[in-house]
Amino acid sequence: MTERVDKNSSYLNAMSTTGTRTRVKDVSPTSGMCPICIRECPVLCEISLSSFRGREVLYPSPEYFGESTAASLKDYYLDWSHFQILSTVRGAKGIEENPDVAFFENVDIETTIGGIPHKLPIWCGAYGSTLVAKKNWDGLAIGCALSGVSIVIGENVCGMDLNSRFENGKVVHSDDMSYRVKKFREFWDGKYGDVIVQTNVEDARLGVDVYVISKLEVNIIERKWGQGAKAIGGEVRISDLDRAIQLKKRGYIVIPDPEDPVVQEAFKRGSIRSFERHSRVGMPRLKDFVEDVEWLREQGAKKVTIKTGCYRPADVAWTLKVASEAKVDVITFDGAGGGTGMSPVPMMNEMGIPTVHLEALVLKAAQILKK
Numbered sequence: 289m290t291e292r293v294d295k296n297s298s299y300l301n302a303m304s305t306t307g308t309r310t311r312v313k314d315v316s317p318t319s320g321m322c323p324i325c326i327r328e329c330p331v332l333c334e335i336s337l338s339s340f341r342g343r344e345v346l347y348p349s350p351e352y353f354g355e356s357t358a359a360s361l362k363d364y365y366l367d368w369s370h371f372q373i374l375s376t377v378r379g380a381k382g383i384e385e386n387p388d389v390a391f392f393e394n395v396d397i398e399t400t401i402g403g404i405p406h407k408l409p410i411w412c413g414a415y416g417s418t419l420v421a422k423k424n425w426d427g428l429a430i431g432c433a434l435s436g437v438s439i440v441i442g443e444n445v446c447g448m449d450l451n452s453r454f455e456n457g458k459v460v461h462s463d464d465m466s467y468r469v470k471k472f473r474e475f476w477d478g479k480y481g482d483v484i485v486q487t488n489v490e491d492a493r494l495g496v497d498v499y500v501i502s503k504l505e506v507n508i509i510e511r512k513w514g515q516g517a518k519a520i521g522g523e524v525r526i527s528d529l530d531r532a533i534q535l536k537k538r539g540y541i542v543i544p545d546p547e548d549p550v551v552q553e554a555f556k557r558g559s560i561r562s563f564e565r566h567s568r569v570g571m572p573r574l575k576d577f578v579e580d581v582e583w584l585r586e587q588g589a590k591k592v593t594i595k596t597g598c599y600r601p602a603d604v605a606w607t608l609k610v611a612s613e614a615k616v617d618v619i620t621f622d623g624a625g626g627g628t629g630m631s632p633v634p635m636m637n638e639m640g641i642p643t644v645h646l647e648a649l650v651l652k653a654a655q656i657l658k659k
C-alpha cells in the first residue's frame with residue numbers, strides 16, 4: 289500500500305522515485321529529517337544516500353529507465369482535484385437544446401487547434417528519442433491517428449538513430465523518423481489531426497526540419513524551447529561506449545567524455561556504467577526567432593509551433609509576444625513536473641511552474657497581449 293504524499297518539506301527526505309525512506313514517520317516539516325537523527329540509522333533517507341552516492345538520487349530510479357515515466361512528489365497546493373465540472377439544467381452547448389437530441393453520445397466536441405481540425409481537443413506530445421517513447425510509438429501514433437488528434441515526434445530522433453545517414457553534417461535519412469511519420473499516416477484520415485516534428489538546437493543544426501519537410505512531407509515543424517520536467521535540454525542515458533562516442537561526434541554533449549581514455553578504461557572496468565547525453569538550451573531571441581519562422585515557411589512548413597517549458601512569468605509573457613510577432617500557429621506550455629525519466633528528481637520537484645498555476649499565467653498574459 290502506497291503512502292500519501294507528505295505536505296510541506298516532509299517529502300524531501302523520503303521518495304519512492306529514489307527508493308529512499310526515513311526511520312520514523314513523524315518527520316520534521318522543515319527538513320523532512322527524523323526529529324531524532326541517529327548515528328546507527330538502519331535505513332537510507334535522501335540525505336544519507338546522497339551523502340555518499342549522490343548521483344543515485346539525481347535521476348528517478350535509473351534501473352527503470354526506458355520502461356517508466358516519472359513525476360514530481362511535491363504537493364503544489366493547487367491541482368486538478370480542486371476543480372469541479374458545473375453542469376446546467378438550462379440550455380445546452382455543443383448540441384441542440386432538445387431533450388431528445390442532447391444525449392451524451394451525440395455531443396460534438398470537435399475543435400480546431402492552429403487551424404487543424406481535431407475530433408477531440410487533444411494535442412499529444414512530445415515523444416522523442418527516449419526509449420519509453422520509442423517503444424510505445426505504435427500505440428500512441430495509431431491511437432492518435434484513429435482518434436483524429438495530433439501527435440508530436442519529439443526531439444533528437446534523427447540524432448539518436450544509429451541508421452541515420454548524414455551528408456555535409458545534415459541528415460538525409462533516418463529509419464526511426466521515417467517509420468514514425470509513416471506509422472501515423474498509415475492510420476490517418478488526412479483531415480483530422482496531423483503529425484508534427486519537434487526540433488531542438490541539435491536537430492536544427494543537423495537539418496532535421498529540412499529533411500522531414502522535403503523527404504517525408506511533414507507539414508508542421510515545432511521549435512523546442514524547453515519542457516516541463518526540467519528547465520534545461522532533453523537528456524537520455526546511454527550504456528554503450530561506441531554509441532556514446534558516436535553521439536558526441538554528432539554534436540551532442542555527452543558526460544563523462546566517452547573519448548577520454550581514463551573514462552573508457554573506467555567504463556570497461558564497470559566503475560562507469562552509463563553516459564548521459566544532453567541537449568542544449570535554445571536561448572531564443574526575438575529577431576532571430578521571427579526570421580527563423582519565416583525561413584521554416586520558405587522551406588515548406590505549412591505550420592510552425594513552439595513547445596516551451598514552465599519558465600518564470602516574465603518569460604511566459606515574452607513567449608506569447610514573440611509567438612504573436614512570428615505568427616506561429618500553436619504554442620505548447622508544458623507544466624512542471626514529470627517526464628520520461630531523465631529529469632533529475634530535484635528539478636522535477638523544485639523547478640518550474642505547475643500546470644494549473646501556469647495556465648492562469650498564460651491566460652493573464654494572453655489577455656494583456658490582446659489589449
Ligand code: SF4
Pocket residue numbers: 309310311312320321322324325326329330331332333334335336
Ligand atoms: S539518517 Fe537520520 S534523518 Fe535519515 S532516516 Fe536515518 S535517522 Fe532519519
